[in-house]
Amino acid sequence: MSDEFVVEAKSREAQGTGASRRLRRDGWTPAIVYGAGKAPQSIVVSHRQLYRQMGYEAFFSHILKLEIDGQPESVVIKAVQRHPARKQILHADFLRVRADHAIRVRVPLHFEGEAVAPGVKTGGGVVEHMMNDVEVECLPKHLPEYIAVDISKLELDQTVHLSEIPLPEGVELVELKHENDAGVVAIHQPRKVEEDEEDEGDSGEGEQASDDEGESED
Template sequence: MAIVIKATTREGKGTGASRRLRRAGNVPGVVYGGDKEAVSLDFNHKDLFMEFRHEAFHASILTLEVDGKKEQVLLRDYQLHPVRNTIQHIDFQRVSASEKIHVKVPLHFINADVAPGVKLGGGIVSHILTEADVSCLPKDLPEFIEVDLGNLEAGQSVHLSEIKLPKGVEFVQLAHENDAAVASVSKPRGGAASDADAAEGEAEGEAAAE
């Protein structure tokens, strides 16, 4: 479902004007890019924050409606208040349907509980990356990418090159020959296998003593 965010053009600029907007329950922002000039915007904080909380808001093509006119944009930057957890400022970039974009997309890890290294070996899954930079046309941008950990043994990792991507989507790091690990299963310290070996050794020792 497309996310639509509404704004109005903002005339006042500067720290004082932004402070007045925030006191009134609004958020100063800007949209830029494409063949148009940057435009200062005014968002309703309550409406904006309702969408901002969702993961898809940070890695999807958004519809920005300004004074009744709509255009496709990406979230590019934002500032949060260090204490109140409110949005202080937000930036959006216009996108073109025919030009590739670079976006950080969340990684969703699946089947960790059935991975042999976890289920049988007692290993622990570590998420090395939680998002990855992808390149694609706006129409091909996924909200997230699934990483299947179902075949990992203890001591193994899954790398970017092993992840199945949607058609038209590429990992930017692979284009630069950086096949980074995204998750791994660590071997247990004194885990089930070690305990079994120890028990077997004790039994053999007792038998020899008899």
Template sequence: MSDAFTLNAEKRDLEGKGASRRLRRLAEKVPAVIYGGKSKPQSIQIAHKELVRHLENEAFYSHIISLVVDGKAEDVILKDLQRHPAKPVVLHADFQRVVRGQKMHVRVPLHFINEATAKGVKQGGGIVSHLMTDLEINVLPKDLPEFIEVDVAELGLGESLHISDIKLPKGVESIALSHGADHDLPIVSIIKPRGMVSDDTAAEDDEAADAE
């Protein structure tokens, strides 16, 4: 884990949908809330421009953030984000306090490597299909990874990798797998491109042609 991001914010006194709309429209700020730990939830507001700048960095979504509210800093993670369905506007953000020594649930991006040279791509002519782009994990703050690497080099055509096939970093636990084997979902597979004919189908076509 590299050094934390720093995000500046201010306390927010007025609440409600009307106040939030005015805040976004007139002050160009995003209403947000901090919760968790032993402190009460706190309503805050963040400059939209600054928040969007941080959101352009993938690591921000799975990174410990130093959130400075009126000069006082505390460690948080971005827990939820609400965006406008049609405009590039952030409507609301939720931040969860980080408690040292206490495990937390967080979603971490999956980084897929060796896709171009995977067996099913290079030898079978298949294409890589991402079924998951991130993974929900349970982890101590000190062990929080920015991403989890998934190597598809040995994946063949028609094959899939499941959550249990990932080598998780030390101290990282999959939330899905903690619920049992039935939750061991596929995360990536190599599939045949549309129009690609299987060997069996090709052989049957050849036999039919010979019979004519």
């Protein structure tokens, strides 16, 4: 993790819907930081800075430095509430992290080798992504920026499951802890081709039936 994200914040005293609206009008995003055995703390962060940083995929899978009134804390972002119509962050939740305590964070999947996969290159299939990220559990020092999924050898009608993904040291998949070995990515025939083949099959049966009826009438 070469990048470092610093989020500047201020303590927030005013509470309630009206106060939150005023803060947003003034360019601030209400937020809360909690965890690590400390009391939750209401804060505000610069909407402009937060919105810009959220444009980086790595922001969501990094240990962030949250500076509240100049005092730094290590955190991860746990939840974001966005406006349904405008490009606006309405609220954010930050979770404090401790070096000796495991955390659960959603990490993006990066798929590699799609163009050369036999199921695509020679089988004429298309790649279907069932997941774009996964929830991992690990110590903060082991948190990966992303997890690579190599499908360069995937054949037509084959699927890669969670248990088949190579994981970095110290990282576990939460779904596997619950014995949910779901599919992650697969290669299938394009839907249109499948539908065309079904239509042709139906048409052939109809013609055969017509011929048979003609023969019975003679």
